[in-house]
Amino acid sequence: HAHFCSEDKITVHFINRDGDKLTAKGKPGDSLLDVVVDNNLDIDGFGACEGTLACSTCHLIFEDHIFEKLDAITDEEMDMLDLAYGLTETSRLGCQICLKKSMNDMTVRVPETVADARQSVDMSKNS
Amino acid sequence: QDSRCGLTGAGYRGILCSLPGEKKEFLQNGPDLQDFVSGDLSDKSRWAEYKGNLKREKGERLHLPPWLKTKIPMGKNYNKLKNTLRSLNLHTVCEEARCPNIGECWGGGEYATATATIMLMGDTCTRGCRFCSVKTARSPPPLDPQEPHNTARAVAQWGLDYVVLTSVDRDDLPDGGAEHFAKTVLHLKERNPKILVECLTPDFRGDLKAVEKVALSGLDVYAHNVETVPALQRKVRDPRANFEQSIRVLKHAKEVQPGVISKTSLMLGLGETDEQIYATMKLLREADVDCLTLGQYMQPTKRHLKVEEYITPEKFKYWEKVGNDLGFHYTASGPLVRSSYKAGEFFLKNLVEKRKTKAI
Secondary structure: OOOOOHHHOEEEEEEOOOOOEEEEEEOOOOEHHHHHHHOOOOOOOOOOOOOOOOOOOOEEEEOHHHHHOOOOOOHHHHHHHOOOOOOOOOEEEHHHOEOOHHHOOEEEEOOOOHHHHHHHHHHHHHO | OEOOOOEOHHHHHHHHHOOOHHHHHHHHHOOOHHHHHHOOOOOOHHHHHOOOOOEOOOOOOOOOOHHHOOOOOOOHHHHHHHHHHHHOOOEEHHHHOOOOOHHHHHHOOOHHHOOOEEEEOOOEEOOOOOOOOOEEOOOOOOOOOOHHHHHHHHHHHHOOOEEEEEEOOOOOOOOOOHHHHHHHHHHHHHHOOOOEEEEEOOOHHHOHHHHHHHHOOOOOEEEOOOEOOHHHHHHHOOOOOOHHHHHHHHHHHHHHOOOOEEEEEEEEOOOOOHHHHHHHHHHHHHOOOOEEEEEEOOOOOOOOOOOOEOOOHHHHHHHHHHHHHHOOOEEEEOOOOOOOOHHHHHHHHHHHHHHHHHHO
């Protein structure tokens, strides 16, 4: 492996579905899917299609100021993103977003799945 | 070589030679690697003693319970099958989806009892479901027009009397590959009219004309997997798939080909409740699905869903009874049962023969 000094690394915080904060580092040019996989982050079923734009399991929600500066979305990404559960105004697919220096210390949120939402509804019904 | 303890092959042999006679004998007669990895499945009394956690807690990853450990496939028949497939450029779902039964099904006795599920239309799917490790791409390579012919030839070479054909999703093709499927069945039946063919199809995006094409191709069993209970469909499957659509596929196959046997499959252990499983089984029976298989979900790679629960062999047997009581012709239920697991095929073969003689 080539040696990268820590100054080249970009820190990303992931807020997981259960609210846990996972912090990981990546190199410029790594996709957010790369970051999750390379750091073995505990995000269930993330990146099922291995970044080929054939699923929406790497759906992430970005902070406004980060979202605005992201590269424009392609039609292919849009097709898959449209199918994602819990879509927001600042949603993108993690496999298409590559790290830039300006993203250092950003926080991204892993959206709930349908099952998660159902469970929280059930639990509030019981309380 | 074992790089962890720093021994090379030569170093290891050297150590062996320097052992006293009795130790050497002990090493030679004692357990070898194969014994360790075989998992000792035959000792079923041990399963009840298993004290490991079966239901996943937050942040945990469950360990594999003993009843799910299988032998590493090896042997002449296994290799023979593998070579036949390779030489004809065919793909099996057994390999692509890392099925734990591959050793058992492929290695079974003479060729005639060996079973493989052939995957048509390549090894690359247009969807990325969270439970499946088959490769994915937006535009997989074009279909091999020789495939229907090659498949028929390979199956004839094997002398198989029951073959399962399945495929990846091909949302990139206008008919989802239905014509290709149908052609394969036709060729198979041409070469051997007695052969029993089961097709495990995609949902063709709900295109019922495509379903019809396959259903009328001459097959004996029409299978399509609902995969999980309705509440978990969105979490487990690609969003382009859903329960209602899958039910429609199964119903339609029977509508256009009343003699056909329909079949579906459920994976357990993804977080479903008993109530949900029962309700789903009822829905399936109401849709006149004939055969049901239930198996344990196993996480194929770290990019896929974690196992939420390992269901015990006893619980699987319970679901088998429920299925039988609900009136399915056959319920194959067990941790390692998969849609085309060999045990079901034997029974189905009898069932189809029964139906044929009844019809006469």
